Amino acid sequence: MATSTDAGPVTATKIKARKRPGDLVFSGTALGAGIIILAVLAAVTIFLIAESIPAFTTPADENPILKGRSFLEYVWPLIFGTIWSSILALVMAAPVAIGIALFISHYAPRRAAAVLGYIIDLLAAVPSVVFGLWGGLVLAGFVQPFYVWLNTYLGWIPLFSGQVSATGRTILTAALVLAIMVLPIMTAISREVFLQTPVLHEEAALALGATRWEMIKMAVLPFARGGMVSAAMLALGRALGETMAVTMVLSVSGVITFELLTSTNPTTIPANIALSFPEAYGAGISVLIATGLVLFVVTFAVNAVARWIVNRRAEFSGAN
Numbered sequence: 515m516a517t518s519t520d521a522g523p524v525t526a527t528k529i530k531a532r533k534r535p536g537d538l539v540f541s542g543t544a545l546g547a548g549i550i551i552l553a554v555l556a557a558v559t560i561f562l563i564a565e566s567i568p569a570f571t572t573p574a575d576e577n578p579i580l581k582g583r584s585f586l587e588y589v590w591p592l593i594f595g596t597i598w599s600s601i602l603a604l605v606m607a608a609p610v611a612i613g614i615a616l617f618i619s620h621y622a623p624r625r626a627a628a629v630l631g632y633i634i635d636l637l638a639a640v641p642s643v644v645f646g647l648w649g650g651l652v653l654a655g656f657v658q659p660f661y662v663w664l665n666t667y668l669g670w671i672p673l674f675s676g677q678v679s680a681t682g683r684t685i686l687t688a689a690l691v692l693a694i695m696v697l698p699i700m701t702a703i704s705r706e707v708f709l710q711t712p713v714l715h716e717e718a719a720l721a722l723g724a725t726r727w728e729m730i731k732m733a734v735l736p737f738a739r740g741g742m743v744s745a746a747m748l749a750l751g752r753a754l755g756e757t758m759a760v761t762m763v764l765s766v767s768g769v770i771t772f773e774l775l776t777s778t779n780p781t782t783i784p785a786n787i788a789l790s791f792p793e794a795y796g797a798g799i800s801v802l803i804a805t806g807l808v809l810f811v812v813t814f815a816v817n818a819v820a821r822w823i824v825n826r827r828a829e830f831s832g833a834n
Contacts, residue, residue, distance in 0.1 A: 558810070559810070562803060562804075562807040563807065565800055565803040566800055566803050566807050567800070569585060569800040569803070570585060570804070572796075572797040572800070576797065577796075577797045577798060578794070578795065578796065578797070578798040579790065579797075579798035579802065580801060585804065588805075589783075589804070589805050589808055590770070591768050591769060591770050591780055592768075592780075592782065592783045592786050592805055593783070593812065595685070595766075595779075595781045595782045595783075596784070596809065596812070597754075597812070598685065598772075598780060599685055599688055599692060599753070599764075599780075599782055600692065600750055600753035601750075602686065602693075603689045603690075603692035603693040603695075603696060603749075603753045604693075604696070604746060604750050604753065606689065606690065607692075607694075607696050607697050607700060607749060608700065608746055608749075610693075610697060611696075611697050611700030611701040611704060611745070611749075612700070612704055612742060614634060614697075614701050615701050615704035615705040615708055616704075616708060616734075618630055618631050618634075618701075618705050619705050619708040619709050620708065620730060620734070621726075631701075631702075631705065634698050634701050636698075637694065637695075637697060638698035638699065638702075642756060642757070642758045642759045643758050643759075645691050645694065645695055645759045646758050646759040646761065646762030646763055647762060648691075649688070649690070649691035649759060649762065649763040650683060653691065654681055654682035654683045654684075654687050654763065655681070656682075657682055657686075657687060657690070658679070658680070661678050661682060661684070661686070661775045662678050664775060665678045665775055672772060673772060674773075674774060674775055676773040676775060676776040676778075677777070678776065679775060679776055680777070681765065681777070683763055683764060683765040683777070684764075684765070684774060684775055684776065684779055685764065685774055685779045685780060686774040686775060687763055687764075688759070688763045688764040688779075691759050691760075691763055692753045692756055692759065692760070695752070695753070695756065695759060696749035696750075699745065699748055699749045700745045700746060700748075700749045703741060703744065703745035703748065704738065704741065704745050706741075707737075707738040707741030707745075708734055708738050710737075710738075710741075711734045711737045711738065712733075712737070715733040715737070716733050716734070718733075719733045740823070740824045743820060743824055744820055744824050746820075747817065747819070747820030747823075748820075751813050751816055754812060755784060755809070756784060757784035757785060757787070757788050758788070760781075760782050761784075761785040761788045764779055764781065764782075764785060765777050765779055766779055766780070766785065766786075766789075767779055767780070767781070768780065768786075783806070784809065786802075786805065787802050787805060787806060
């Protein structure tokens, strides 16, 4: 009796679980997709590094893009313009996106929330060229009187000082267009994270006498903090890589300045590549590819920081 009982578990452990064909296909497909992503990323990195080498080996005097400047002198204003415009867009888009997501998830009636969410998601389907045309032809002229007002009454603030652009095609206009473009990403992710808040947490806060806003502040926002950071970083990455909208809106000068309302504006790496590539040749193409490598590194750094922040917040899951 004891022998048969002891032998049973031993025999059971020797029996291997048979995987279904569907499980094997799915696991293989998922593994292959992961490998493809890593392979593409490695191929892009190798291409950028290999094609950027002539930019550093060719003398600066012989480079048609650098024209005697060092690569750092050439790329630093572009890095500044890329990061500055993206940060401005994120600062303007984040409060609006979080507010819309909270309204859709916790305030609006179900039918109205569905319609509003659908409309916000539609913004992601609008091509960047359309945003660029709208920003350069419509928005710039519309906000130019407001820029004059800001300069008149708030010109003592360095951001609003200087001679106001007569066309309205400034770094602030480009940032407004970028903010509208990244709004659907932040709103969609924040909305889904807000909806994942445990219902028991919300009901417990309301049962203790909290108002709806107090419930959101105590239960929803702490739970969704990591998701909101992820949404913001994804939106920042989208703004960093935008090309056509910035190219069509911004009147670029290639300088480093924090003034938002003047016609002397920094430019971004993607816009500079789009404007300079048709006339580039020889080592000049390598310089533009090298600036693309810098943008690749900056974007990778942004994603790494976002992952680090999310991992720090992962200790609070909202369900414990």
